[in-house]
Amino acid sequence: MKSFKRHLYESYLATALSADVRDAIKRKGGKIYQIGGAVRDEILGKVSKDLDLLVVGVELDELSRVLKPFGKVNLVGKAFGILKFVPEGETEEVDISIPRVDSKSTGKGHKDFEVKLGKGITLQQDQLRRDFYINALAKDIDTGEVIDVERKGMTDIKNKEIRMISPVAFEEDPLRMLRAVQFAARFGFKIESETFKEIKKNARSISTVSAERFQEEFRKMFTKAEKPSIGIKLLFVTGLIDHILPQSNLRHIDLASIDKLDKKAFPTFIGMMMSGYGSSAGTEVASKMRLSKADSDAVQAVVSYMTKSPFLEKDDFKLVQFMKDVSNKGIQSIDAYLSVKKRPTLSSKLKRMKVTSVRDLSVGGRDLMKLGIRGKQVGDALQYALEFAVRSGRNNKSELMNAIKEKYGMKEEPAFSEEEWGDILFAKELAIRKVTEQVEAESILKYYPSPREVKYIRSVRYKLIKKNPDMKPIGDDKLHVTLAGGPGWKKISSEFKGVKFDNPDFQLEFEEPKKVESSGKVSWYMKVKQQRQLKDYVTDLLQKDPDPKRVFHVSIANKTGKVGDSVANV
Numbered sequence: 418m419k420s421f422k423r424h425l426y427e428s429y430l431a432t433a434l435s436a437d438v439r440d441a442i443k444r445k446g447g448k449i450y451q452i453g454g455a456v457r458d459e460i461l462g463k464v465s466k467d468l469d470l471l472v473v474g475v476e477l478d479e480l481s482r483v484l485k486p487f488g489k490v491n492l493v494g495k496a497f498g499i500l501k502f503v504p505e506g507e508t509e510e511v512d513i514s515i516p517r518v519d520s521k522s523t524g525k526g527h528k529d530f531e532v533k534l535g536k537g538i539t540l541q542q543d544q545l546r547r548d549f550y551i552n553a554l555a556k557d558i559d560t561g562e563v564i565d566v567e568r569k570g571m572t573d574i575k576n577k578e579i580r581m582i583s584p585v586a587f588e589e590d591p592l593r594m595l596r597a598v599q600f601a602a603r604f605g606f607k608i609e610s611e612t613f614k615e616i617k618k619n620a621r622s623i624s625t626v627s628a629e630r631f632q633e634e635f636r637k638m639f640t641k642a643e644k645p646s647i648g649i650k651l652l653f654v655t656g657l658i659d660h661i662l663p664q665s666n667l668r669h670i671d672l673a674s675i676d677k678l679d680k681k682a683f684p685t686f687i688g689m690m691m692s693g694y695g696s697s698a699g700t701e702v703a704s705k706m707r708l709s710k711a712d713s714d715a716v717q718a719v720v721s722y723m724t725k726s727p728f729l730e731k732d733d734f735k736l737v738q739f740m741k742d743v744s745n746k747g748i749q750s751i752d753a754y755l756s757v758k759k760r761p762t763l764s765s766k767l768k769r770m771k772v773t774s775v776r777d778l779s780v781g782g783r784d785l786m787k788l789g790i791r792g793k794q795v796g797d798a799l800q801y802a803l804e805f806a807v808r809s810g811r812n813n814k815s816e817l818m819n820a821i822k823e824k825y826g827m828k829e830e831p832a833f834s835e836e837e838w839g840d841i842l843f844a845k846e847l848a849i850r851k852v853t854e855q856v857e858a859e860s861i862l863k864y865y866p867s868p869r870e871v872k873y874i875r876s877v878r879y880k881l882i883k884k885n886p887d888m889k890p891i892g893d894d895k896l897h898v899t900l901a902g903g904p905g906w907k908k909i910s911s912e913f914k915g916v917k918f919d920n921p922d923f924q925l926e927f928e929e930p931k932k933v934e935s936s937g938k939v940s941w942y943m944k945v946k947q948q949r950q951l952k953d954y955v956t957d958l959l960q961k962d963p964d965p966k967r968v969f970h971v972s973i974a975n976k977t978g979k980v981g982d983s984v985a986n987v
Contacts, residue, residue, distance in 0.1 A: 434470065434511070435504065438487050439558070445483055447475040449558050450540060453547070456554040456563065460574055461604065470513045471555065473540050477515050484513075498534040516543035519589065541566055548593045549573075549600070549612075550580050573609070580609040587615055591622040592630050594657060599638040602648030613655070620656040628707035631661065635706065639678075639686045646672035649690065661705060664693045674757045682753035684712045684746070688719025689754065695724060711746050718747030719754055734807045736766065737773050772806040775799050779814040780821075783883070788818070788827055798825070856920060858913040861902035862955070866971065870925055871896060874943065878973045881930055881941055888941065889978030898925070898945060898971050900955050905963030913959070921954045923947065930973060933984045940975035940983040944968065 434449070442449055450471045458465035472480055477498055484490050488504040499514040516538040519531070544553040544566040550573050555564040565571050566582075573580050579597050581587070587594050594616045601608055608616070638648040652658040653667045669692045678686055687706070691698045699717030702708055708716065721739070722729065729736045740763070743751070752762040767773055778799065785798050798821050805820045806812045821827075856864050866874065871893050878890050927943040945951060951969045956962045972983035 434558075435487070438484065438504070441483050441487070442472060442475065442480070445475050445479060447480070447483075448473045448540075450555040450564070451558055452544075452555045453552055456556045457551050457570075457574070459556075460554070460563070460571070468511055470511065470558075471516065471540070471543065472513060473516055473543075474536055475515065476536060477534065480513070480515065497532055516540060518542050518546050540564065545582055547582060548586055548590070548596060550582055551600070553582060577604070577606045578609045579606050579612060581612040581615060584611075584615060587619040587622070591619065592626045592634065594619060594623055594655070595626070595631070595634045598648050598651045598655065598657065599634050599642075601651055602638050602642035602645055605643070605647065608651065616655045616657070621660055623657050624660040628705060632706040632708065635687070636683060639683055640680045644676045645678075645686065646676050649675065662691060662694075662701070664701075665690055666693045669693055671758075674754075677757040679753055679756075682750060684708075684715035684750045685719050685753040688716045688723070688750065691716065691720050692723050694720055696721070711744065714744050715746045715750040718743045719750050722751045723754070730760070733766075733770060734804050736763075737770075737803070737807050740767070740773065770807065771810065772803065772812050775803055777812070778802055778806060778817065779812050780817045781883075784814075784818065785821065788822065788825075790821075790825065794825075856900065856918040856958070858910065858916045858918075860910070862900040862906060862910075862913075862959075864898040864900055864920070864925075866896055866898070866925065867920075874927070874971065874973060877927075877930060877943065881974060885941075885974075887976070888939075888974040889976060890974050891972055891978055891980060891983070895980045896971055896973070898951075898969055899967070900951065900969070901959070901964040901967065903964040903967065905961075905965075909959070909961075909963055918958055921951065923950060927971070931987075933987050935984045935986070938975065938982060938984045940972050942970045942972045942983070942987055944970045944987070 439449060450473065451468070452471045453469040454467040455465040455469060458467070475483070477492075477495060477500065481490050481492060481500055484500075484502050488502055488507070491501040491503075491510070493499075493501060494512075494514075497514075498517040499512060501510040502513050503510045515534060518533045518538060540555060544555060544564070547553040550566070550570040552570075553566050554570045555566075556562065557564070563571070569580060579600050581593075581597075597608055597612065597616060600606060639645045642648060649670060649672060650667070652661070653665075658665055670690060675686060675689055678689075687702055687708075688698065691702065694701055696717075698720040699713040702716050703710070703713040725735075725739065729739055740748075743763075748763050748767075752764050755762045772778060780799075780802055782795050782799070785795050790798050801824055802817045802821055805817060809816075811817075856862065874896060875893065882888055882890055926946040928946055930941045930943050932939065932941055948969055952962065952967075955964075968987055970987055972980065975983045
């Protein structure tokens with residue numbers, strides 16, 4: 418009976434390359450092999466989706482023509498004898514190649530290769546151009562026979578060794594040295610002695626590898642290895658780390674904790690390897706591995722936290738200050754580190770704390786200005802209030818105000834609250850101006866809101882100005898609702914000049930404030946809810962409606978605070 422893993426693999430192979438496709442290739446004289454990592458993994462008892470197929474005896478263009486009736490063919494890797502095939506009705510692509518031999522040119526880097534392709538290149542030649550014997554195994558998909566070049570691949574798997582095929586393997590492609598480390602960590606293998614010597618000898622050349630390839634191998638080492646610590650140790654003993662992350666220090670790396678990390682915590686893994694970098698960690702890793710900005714910042718957060726943790730874990734206020742510049746991903750990465758260290762996570766600490774920023778305080782800048790605090794001192798006082806609230810665990814407004822007064826040598830509370838003081842001033846204005854609750858015919862027909870209505874408008878306006886400090890409030894004495902003011906009103910206004918009418922017999926209600934812009938002017942207004950009632954009221958007063966398109970509203974703020982600088986029409 419077939420094992421479940423074996424069944425999965427054969428199903429995957431049958432999907433990727435149907436019997437009809439195989440027959441078509443064979444009719445052209447092709448022989449199909451599975452090669453590389455998938456063969457290695459099958460022998461190790463692992464299921465692999467790295468299904469690399471090699472077709473011997475057919476030119477690449479001919480192979481492309483054979484495959485086209487059965488699916489989509491992409492010749493993106495034509496120069497290296499590789500095409501990508503997506504069988505009809507499927508979504509995943511399969512790499513299919515023809516044999517090749519490589520030789521490194523005089524240039525530097527993986528791309529500088531001379532590649533030879535063609536029918537005349539044998540399976541064995543193709544196997545011998547690969548990196549390690551465990552990756553050079555081929556399997557006849559018809560017979561199931563494993564072809565072990567020089568009979569070393571199966572031996573190395575049995576002995577759990579990584580062995581280079583050629584002494585020039587690392588000169589041809591320096592990344593192979595890092596792959597050796599990655600495979601050793603991934604499979605729990607050791608690096609064969611001669612191979613190890615060649616890696617040490619050529620370690621310096623690893624610096625020529627591109628950042629993207631670095632990142633890929635480090636991700637594989639972390640996500641696929643049960644113990645990434647094996648790979649980290651090898652990076653140090655081979656000298657590779659000196660040319661990748663030169664400031665890393667093995668003595669400062671908690672290898673046991675790294676092995677326990679969640680496999681999604683890649684930034685945490687890199688951060689724990691970079692404990693010696695301090696403030697330069699994020700920049701360095703972004704350059705060395707081309708990490709995203711989010712991942713680089715998360716790495717920096719982990720390194721910074723590890724450096725400062727003795728202080729941060731004892732002082733909640735220092736922790737709050739530290740958190741100001743840490744992203745959500747940074748918090749998650751630090752949490753992953755703290756979890757394996759069996760220490761409380763940042764997320765749990767933040768959830769427990771009642772105050773973590775100035776925005777959470779029960780006092781604000783206006784409260785401090787009422788005490789006479791001005792300018793930069795406002796910010797300093799808020800920071801002091803934050804420190805007091807965090808360390809004491811108390812965020813009561815009166816306590817915070819008293820703490821600030823004590824800090825700045827203040828002894829008395831203001832006599833009135835802002836709302837109470839506003840009421841006093843308004844009453845004073847009414848007494849001086851003798852404003853009545855009447856509708857007055859001036860250049861326009863105005864309704865002056867009642868004290869009760871003004872009080873409501875003022876409370877709305879206060880909140881608005883707080884959120885929009887660039888706007889200026891229109892004074893209480895200037896608040897009005899224009900009942901008529903268009904050309905129609907101008908024709909009859911002389912008939913009513915100086916006349917004062919009785920107020921409407923209902924209390925005005927207002928909608929939420931809205932912003933309007935026109936001709937460089939910006940203002941906020943509140944629309945009256947009783948549009949129909951006011952319309953009927955005006956018509957009754959004047960025995961006509963001189964301004965039929967009027968939308969009744971009150972302007973409450975603009976850029977200057979002057980009534981004439983409000984937008985005329987809404």
